Amino acid sequence: MTELTKLTIAQIRAGLSAKDFTAVELTDAYLGAIDAANGKLNAYVAVTADKAREMAKASDQRIAAGEARALEGVPVGVKDLFATEGVHTQACSHILDGFKPRYESTVTANLWNDGAVMLGKLNMDEFAMGSSNETSYYGPVINPWRAKDSERDLVPGGSSGGSAAAVAAWLCAGATATDTGGSIRQPAAFTATVGIKPTYGRCSRWGTVAFASSLDQAGPITRDVRDAAIMLKSMASVDLKDTTSVDVPVPDYEAALGQSIKGLKIGIPKEYRVDGMPAEIEALWQKGIDWMRDAGAEIVDISLPHTKYALATYYIVAPAEASSNLARYDGVRYGLRVPGKDITEMYENTRAEGFGREVQRRIMIGTYVLSAGYYDAYYLRAQKVRSLIKRDFDLAFEAGVDAILTPATPSAAFGIADENLANDPVKMYLNDIFTVTVNMAGLPGMTVPAGLDSNGLPLGLQLIGRPFDEETLFRAAHVIEQSAGRFEPSRWW
Template structure:
């Protein structure tokens, strides 16, 4: 039989249902794979004992005919989600050793449906980064390498542990979060599928906050179908989160494979940037051709405020981060560095506990919220945000069903190659993704090809609010049409 870790989540689910394998078999296979792949640094905390205990419970429920939709599926959890009794760090020294007494709503939904926890996945500190190089626990290494080279590549960020673990077959799927592209960009970099749902589709309760009006939970998986299966369990109304929307959760899996014939796909002219990589432009044109072949019509649309999205995002997000991260002061939980008085203790704790990028964003955010600058920066950025949202509303009102764009401006880059001297160079990685967060819309990244160096490239599909079903249908069409890319060689695997 195929190595169990090479099954997709849907295949593993069906094999379990037919009693061909057990949940414990799956958990043990993944635990062994994780132990062999520690060179990737994808996990902050491994929980093999928890995984085995949960798998045994799953097997018992299957035997009783009480299996849930995700029964026995071993998953990785981004270490931004609070997990009862298991360390939750947000990739930061300031939360090292923090063990919540409560479970995030999204992870609780997964356990309710029978999923099994393999551990907590590495991420950029407080989800602030596009490469997973800002984690206090060290960078995550992508399982991918350029053809003929051994240089370590980034898996994208902030959900780099999630994307690397899924790409390296260390789990059947992973939770992730997306504030400005932190699901879609790492998915595109690693040849995986990542969906950022509509703002309010998944509860934010129990997820460590970065920018509360932008953060959204979502899955990273190996296939469009697997992502659909995971999102159905993750989504749902939560009275504990006032931004959670009380709307029915559709059967997303049923939308995968649905015909897109007759759909109108918008192509925003503003996304054709000066100096765009020829590889990315070619990929986009190929995606447009696939849409036409599937029976969709292509229309050029205008999203005129797109060029202001990135600067507006890097005002709004740090401002909200500055406010959210004020709670980490050494008083109630997490790191405490003693000082001569309480003010000195605050300063010493925050200086020692936060990394360079987090400190930078807190300072930017505090500055744009300060007296004299609030109107000039923060208020103007929020007005631009409203205009960005209106651009999308006008496009959808014109009959566009979905919008097709590139997911990233390039393939994955090497560790230390970007942002070391100019942080804006790193921020530009979010150029195709931040508009979706600013407008609160759903977006999905799906593998669509490879670069000249053999690295994955992805396309992004953007949809109407709460119309993730259309995204899954369009993404499924891309997945069907795109050339199948073999997984990367297991250069990291010990004992193989």
């Protein structure tokens, strides 16, 4: 039998139903794998072994009674951004030291209501700010992939690096993640996993630590497209506690897999052919275009003219919202408190010690662009450009395009503490060049593993869809997956 931790969610569902193994056996296999590997990969910041076994035992009882739910007995990891009742929830920041909420996020509550088992909390960039998972208070996550003939540690991408690494290294069957500017799709591309950022409003943001409220959206990272479809069905819901969640029916995404894409119009935006794009990325993109065409899709060239302003616009809007959202961390009510001679000094000391360097940088940028005299010049103008970016996509979809195919990242995974990036935040921000437009426009975007570079490292392709049309993305992504095959790292940990 296949090693238990290597089973997909669909295979777990079938195996539990056939009584090939129990949910407790499966959970124990994962807990053993975490115990053996986490010291090297640093994917988990908290492991909830007792809770996991308890949940698995309850799942076995339900399965025996013929009452299995959609994710019954499936062990998942939870990004440290989601509030989990009575369990470590710190957004991987020192400023939330010791915080254990008395409530559950809607997304995780949906998973538990469908029978999923919680293995623990996953590492991430502090407050989801980063593209490499190096800004975490708990240290960087290590990518389970390594370049050929190299022992150099690579980043898993960010901010959901712990989620992507844990799924790729068989430390959970699937993981929750969030995406504000590419934080699901970029780590998925770096680890040969599947990641989908659904349409803004598809999943509730309630109980998820806020970074940029108009951009943040939860989604899953899984091993294959089918698993992503299964997991998103459970995560998505309307929620009265989140006024940005949208009351539209959640389809059976799994039913879309295997449907023909014949006649679909796939748009190829010329603006994504950026200067200096590596030949391997260009070749991979062409391969994806050929796969789509061979499956019967019509390939059309499109223009998204405001793409060139997207990164600059994003790095005004997102820090501005972060500056506002992170004002609540002051040392008064919860988390870290560093004393001072008066309340003002206590605020200053707490925030100086509690926030890491990247979070401080973004708060300062955000506070600057919102300040008197600069609000109109920066923030207001950025919001106008954001409307133009969304309009570009609207026009493409109005012209009949069903989905858009682009590269997911400008390169494969890079090294931890890469000298070219460590001291140049702008170069680091360029990792989001293909992904931020999707958040600015509130659209669904999905990354699928599509090949390996010359060093044997994974590369992904991105599909962008119409609002609330994730089904088309699953159909097209399944075609890419069938054409490209699946990829997994060689175990060294």
